[in-house]
Amino acid sequence: xxxxxxxxxxxxxxxxxxxxxxxxxxxxxxxxxxxxxxxxxxxxxxxxxxxxxxxxxxxxxxxxxxxxxxxxxxxxxxxxxxxxxxxxxxxxxxxxxxxxxxxxxxxxxxxxxxxxxxxxxxxxxxxxxxxxxxxxxxxxxxxxxxxxxxxxxxxxxxxxxxxxxxxxxxxxxxxxxxxxxxxxxxxxxxxxxxxxxxxxxxxxxxxxxxxxxxxxxxxxxxxxxxxxxxxxxxxxxxxxxxxxxxxxxxxxxxxxxxx
Amino acid sequence: xxxxxxxxxxxxxxxxxxxxxxxxxxxxxxxxxxxxxxxxxxxxxxxxxxxxxxxxxxxxxxxxxxxxxxxxxxxxxxxxxxxxxxxxxxxxxxxxxxxxxxxxxxxxxxxxxxxxxxxxxxxxxxxxxxxxxxxxxxxxxxxxxxxxxxxxxxxxxxxxxxxxxxxxxxxxxxxxxxxxxxxxxxxxxxxxxxxxxxxxxxxxxxxxxxxxxxxxxxxxxxxxxxxxxxxxxxxxxxxxxxxxxxxxxxxxxxxxxxxxxxxxxxxxxxxxxxxxxxxxxxxxxxxxxxxxxxxxxxxxxxxxxxxxxxxxxxxxxxxxxxxxxxxxxxxxxxxxxxxxxxxxxxxxxxxxxxxxxxxxxxxxxxxxxxxxxxx
Numbered sequence: 001x002x003x004x005x006x007x008x009x010x011x012x013x014x015x016x017x018x019x020x021x022x023x024x025x026x027x028x029x030x031x032x033x034x035x036x037x038x039x040x041x042x043x044x045x046x047x048x049x050x051x052x053x054x055x056x057x058x059x060x061x062x063x064x065x066x067x068x069x070x071x072x073x074x075x076x077x078x079x080x081x082x083x084x085x086x087x088x089x090x091x092x093x094x095x096x097x098x099x100x101x102x103x104x105x106x107x108x109x110x111x112x113x114x115x116x117x118x119x120x121x122x123x124x125x126x127x128x129x130x131x132x133x134x135x136x137x138x139x140x141x142x143x144x145x146x147x148x149x150x151x152x153x154x155x156x157x158x159x160x161x162x163x164x165x166x167x168x169x170x171x172x173x174x175x176x177x178x179x180x181x182x183x184x185x186x187x188x189x190x191x192x193x194x195x196x197x198x199x200x201x202x203x204x205x206x207x208x209x210x211x212x213x214x215x216x217x218x219x220x221x222x223x224x225x226x227x228x229x230x231x232x233x234x235x236x237x238x239x240x241x242x243x244x245x246x247x248x249x250x251x252x253x254x255x256x257x258x259x
Numbered sequence: 260x261x262x263x264x265x266x267x268x269x270x271x272x273x274x275x276x277x278x279x280x281x282x283x284x285x286x287x288x289x290x291x292x293x294x295x296x297x298x299x300x301x302x303x304x305x306x307x308x309x310x311x312x313x314x315x316x317x318x319x320x321x322x323x324x325x326x327x328x329x330x331x332x333x334x335x336x337x338x339x340x341x342x343x344x345x346x347x348x349x350x351x352x353x354x355x356x357x358x359x360x361x362x363x364x365x366x367x368x369x370x371x372x373x374x375x376x377x378x379x380x381x382x383x384x385x386x387x388x389x390x391x392x393x394x395x396x397x398x399x400x401x402x403x404x405x406x407x408x409x410x411x412x413x414x415x416x417x418x419x420x421x422x423x424x425x426x427x428x429x430x431x432x433x434x435x436x437x438x439x440x441x442x443x444x445x446x447x448x449x450x451x452x453x454x455x456x457x458x459x460x461x462x463x464x465x466x467x468x469x470x471x472x473x474x475x476x477x478x479x480x481x482x483x484x485x486x487x488x489x490x491x492x493x494x495x496x497x498x499x500x501x502x503x504x505x506x507x508x509x510x511x512x513x514x515x516x517x518x519x520x521x522x523x524x525x526x527x528x529x530x531x532x533x534x535x536x537x538x539x540x541x542x543x544x545x546x547x548x549x550x551x552x553x554x555x556x557x558x559x560x561x562x563x564x565x566x567x568x569x570x571x572x573x574x575x576x577x578x579x580x581x582x583x584x585x586x587x588x589x590x591x592x593x594x595x596x597x598x599x600x601x602x603x604x605x606x607x608x609x610x611x612x613x614x615x616x617x618x619x620x621x622x623x624x625x626x627x628x629x630x631x632x633x634x
Binding site: 024025026027028029048049050051052055057058076077078082085086089105106107108109110161162163210213214 | 328329330331332333334383385415480508509512513514515516554616619620621623624625626627628630
């Protein structure tokens with residue numbers, strides 16, 4: 001496919017960038033507009049539990065460019081019920097109908113609860129939310145999410161905040177092959193090379209936060225990730241060369257057959 | 260949920276452990292090996308608390324800084340305590356609220372709670388921690404529930420630091436809107452605990468030791484524990500606190516486990532710390548804990564000095580109190596009763612926010628959305 005025709009439509013919105021960014025962990029929320037600009041990202045996730053809807057000064061939302069697609073997340077929810085409550089609060093507060101369902105009942109490894117995620121997704125999708133669920137890359141859970149009405153599936157590359165890259169690469173590859181929805185790799189991406197790797201595999205997009213927020217030069221790193229995601233996508237569209245597992249020997253063992 | 264055998268049993272192997280022998284057997288290469296690990300065992304943690312690890316504070320700090328940045332970012336969560344009542348039936352040798360002290364006592368009326376809440380909320384704080392002395396017939400669970408109802412109107416997160424409650428009572432508070440619980444064991448040394456808690460319900464070592472676990476079982480989102488540093492040998496207290504935190508995290512993975520490292524401060528009464536804990540000791544404790552429990556929050560209160568608190572941002576500490584007053588009604592009445600202890604960092608919330616920003620961090624005022632209630 002020509003990269004010019006490579007449209008990415010999610011939740012009815014066409015997105016030019018396949019990099020999604022987070023809004024947490026920065027030394028100052030006022031950095032967010034510059035991060036968005038340097039990265040080219042059009043989707044930004046925000047922890048609902050962090051938003052102070054009543055405050056005009058300590059409210060992360062005031063720093064998010066209006067052109068960006070807000071992706072509120074349910075971080076802090078430990079059950080489907082809590083995630084649903086947060087999602088409804090988000091919608092009622094004017095944050096739109098996109099929601100990243102993030103249900104974590106394991107504070108030690110911050111791994112998501114697939115069962116509760118499916119339950120929340122089913123209810124929220126029926127209520128008209130564009131649901132992007134965060135999961136461990138499990139094919140059966142992903143299939144259930146398709147049935148539940150998710151708009152994409154967001155498997156982790158490695159646990160949140162670890163910057164360890166695509167430790168779950170094989171499982172993500174299976175999701176990309178088997179699931180018809182966009183696969184957005186979320187969590188664990190710590191270097192632009194990790195993002196390239198995910199996109200080359202055929203991931204629809206990448207979401208990351210820590211790698212940019214914890215960089216000594218977050219703006220430069222944001223730019224690097226924007227370029228990495230674009231390059232990885234282009235490589236995927238171009239088609240990677242075939243892995244050569246058998247060496248082309250300069251003195252073939254079977255050459256004598258043609259002599 | 261995993262079956263638990265109780266923290267008391269979990270700590271048992273370490274009660275008569277040969278600490279001196281363990282510490283004297285540590286060589287530089289042992290510390291270096293531990294510093295190269297991703298995951299530490301309990302004995303690795305103890306080794307980092309050892310005298311042998313003292314000369315490795317800088318590499319420990321570098322690693323702790325990277326871990327803290329990774330999981331918490333450049334942020335410091337701010338909260339403040341509100342003292343509801345200083346009536347207390349306990350006779351604890353070290354505490355300003357002790358029934359052994361004869362100062363006038365006070366308990367806020369619900370109207371005064373509302374007034375204090377309004378004053379505190381006007382600073383922008385969204386996380387509050389309420390405290391009472393141990394007088395169940397005065398500052399009852401019902402009184403706390405009434406206060407919680409008021410506080411949830413002004414704050415997104417309401418925490419409780421009160422006397423040990425039963426599981427049912429913690430559940431009642433949770434249902435009323437309390438999302439976090441703090442409980443200091445004071446000392447893990449059972450004999451010392453018995454000695455310094457002269458009389459009163461707090462004398463029950465086991466009931467207090469098990470209180471954080473009951474809070475976890477009651478559904479609290481965040482549980483904060485700690486030992487009061489200055490009562491017993493700090494390395495052991497730090498070790499037991501870490502083991503306690505690890506036990507709770509292992510058995511209640513859905514709960515956010517935090518620790519505090521309170522050092523004894525001057526207060527009403529003449530009790531002097533039994534053990535001196537220096538700034539260097541405190542730093543070593545925090546760094547070792549951060550390397551042991553990477554995702555656990557660490558709170559530093561206004562007991563510590565301005566300079567010390569400023570330097571601790573980013574190398575482990577994730578939460579700080581601000582604009583604190585340890586006297587009942589102290590936010591609306593400057594001439595309130597004596598507090599539980601003297602604070603050291605007297606910066607108000609705005610000054611604290613400014614200082615956090617100057618250190619290159621973001622002061623976080625809100626990090627919780629109440630999740631109990633109708634969905």
